[in-house]
Amino acid sequence: MFRRPMTRLLLSVLSLALLASCETSPEGAQDGGDSPDLSGIVMEKDEMAGELGKAQGISAKEGQIKQEQAEFLELSQAFEQRYGKKLDGVRLTEGQAALLKTMLSAEMDVSLQGLLQSLIDTRDDIEKLEQDIDGLKAQLPTPDVVGRGDAHLSLAVDYLVKNHGLDKKEADRLARRSLLTDNLAPGMEVWHFYTDGVYATTVTQGTAKVSPYFLNVRAMRRLQTERDDAMALAASLEAEITVLEATRDQLRADLTSLKTRHEDLKIERDLLYEDKEALVEADESVWYYVDTKRSLRQKEIIAPAGIKLKDWRPELFVDKLDLRTDDTIDMYAEDFGVKRIKGLMLLPDGVWREGRDYTVILNDTGRKATLQLDATDRFKSEAFVVVLK
Numbered sequence: 001m002f003r004r005p006m007t008r009l010l011l012s013v014l015s016l017a018l019l020a021s022c023e024t025s026p027e028g029a030q031d032g033g034d035s036p037d038l039s040g041i042v043m044e045k046d047e048m049a050g051e052l053g054k055a056q057g058i059s060a061k062e063g064q065i066k067q068e069q070a071e072f073l074e075l076s077q078a079f080e081q082r083y084g085k086k087l088d089g090v091r092l093t094e095g096q097a098a099l100l101k102t103m104l105s106a107e108m109d110v111s112l113q114g115l116l117q118s119l120i121d122t123r124d125d126i127e128k129l130e131q132d133i134d135g136l137k138a139q140l141p142t143p144d145v146v147g148r149g150d151a152h153l154s155l156a157v158d159y160l161v162k163n164h165g166l167d168k169k170e171a172d173r174l175a176r177r178s179l180l181t182d183n184l185a186p187g188m189e190v191w192h193f194y195t196d197g198v199y200a201t202t203v204t205q206g207t208a209k210v211s212p213y214f215l216n217v218r219a220m221r222r223l224q225t226e227r228d229d230a231m232a233l234a235a236s237l238e239a240e241i242t243v244l245e246a247t248r249d250q251l252r253a254d255l256t257s258l259k260t261r262h263e264d265l266k267i268e269r270d271l272l273y274e275d276k277e278a279l280v281e282a283d284e285s286v287w288y289y290v291d292t293k294r295s296l297r298q299k300e301i302i303a304p305a306g307i308k309l310k311d312w313r314p315e316l317f318v319d320k321l322d323l324r325t326d327d328t329i330d331m332y333a334e335d336f337g338v339k340r341i342k343g344l345m346l347l348p349d350g351v352w353r354e355g356r357d358y359t360v361i362l363n364d365t366g367r368k369a370t371l372q373l374d375a376t377d378r379f380k381s382e383a384f385v386v387v388l389k
Contacts, residue, residue, distance in 0.1 A: 183215035340366030
């Protein structure tokens with residue numbers, strides 16, 4: 001617990017890390033490709049470089065104080081548990097320091113003696129570091145103390161304009177070439193250095209409750225978290241896009257299939273409509289065959305004696321009359337190779353009666369005969385043979 005050499009080594013390492021981290025800035029140089037690295041700024045005078053080093057040394061010593069304070073707190077807790085007396089804060093009053101020194105001189109227990117010595121040494125180290133910081137600050141120009149809402153860039157521009165008479169545009173250009181940070185907290189100290197057109201700056205903790213290193217680390221972790229969240233979101237969105245594209249392709253295929261099916265259904269509908277119309281027309285029509293008595297006998301459609309159907313031949317009835325629109329059939333003698341038509345009758349005989357179901361109209365010359373169907377309902381879906389006499 002009281003290995004002071006190891007503690008000093010850890011303090012040195014942490015101080016170097018703090019020195020480097022306090023100069024870390026999330027801003028880069030934004031001026032025409034100039035290097036954002038401080039090493040790219042040419043220090044034209046050793047005095048400026050020395051002052052910048054002293055300001056950075058303050059940051060390192062502030063880090064050491066934090067480590068010493070943490071060690072003091074740990075030691076004071078051990079002291080309270082061991083001796084039953086509580087030490088307030090991380091600073092010893094003169095009375096507390098005298099008491100510890102008295103106890104140290106009289107204490108025979110090696111473990112307690114080491115604890116007391118560690119408390120005294122830590123307290124002395126803190127005071128020495130604070131004195132060193134005060135000494136360094138006395139050698140440097142007064143820094144800007146960060147207030148609520150202050151930004152590093154605006155503080156730098158104001159310094160160059162007010163203290164060195166630069167115009168605001170030139171001041172902004174020089175400020176952006178230095179190491180700036182957005183990670184400021186009230187109480188931090190911003191140090192400015194300017195010589196012959198070269199500007200440098202650094203930030204120390206001052207009276208702030210957190211160090212620049214802490215804020216930089218927190219900002220870096222936040223950026224890493226945001227990056228990881230963004231990558232996870234991108235992966236999720238990419239997966240969703242893949243699913244949506246697959247869904248889109250399937251919908252397109254379904255749409256194509258539906259269009260094809262729609263066209264097929266239209267064709268089927270038209271065919272059904274035609275079939276329906278054909279059936280309706282068939283129901284509303286009458287089929288017939290017309291010829292002379294002599295020709296019908298020659299074709300053996302009617303018997304040799306009398307006028308009766310010898311054989312029913314469905315293939316004869318290719319002509320039809322749609323009774324919804326017409327009820328007459330005109331016949332001309334010349335079409336059948338005769339000079340005149342003297343009369344006509346319908347077969348099969350006895351199904352329809354002239355004067356009741358139909359009327360025969362002959363013109364004066366007999367060259368034309370008209371069959372007028374009067375009882376059209378009796379002829380629907382039927383077929384007959386017209387025998388010309």
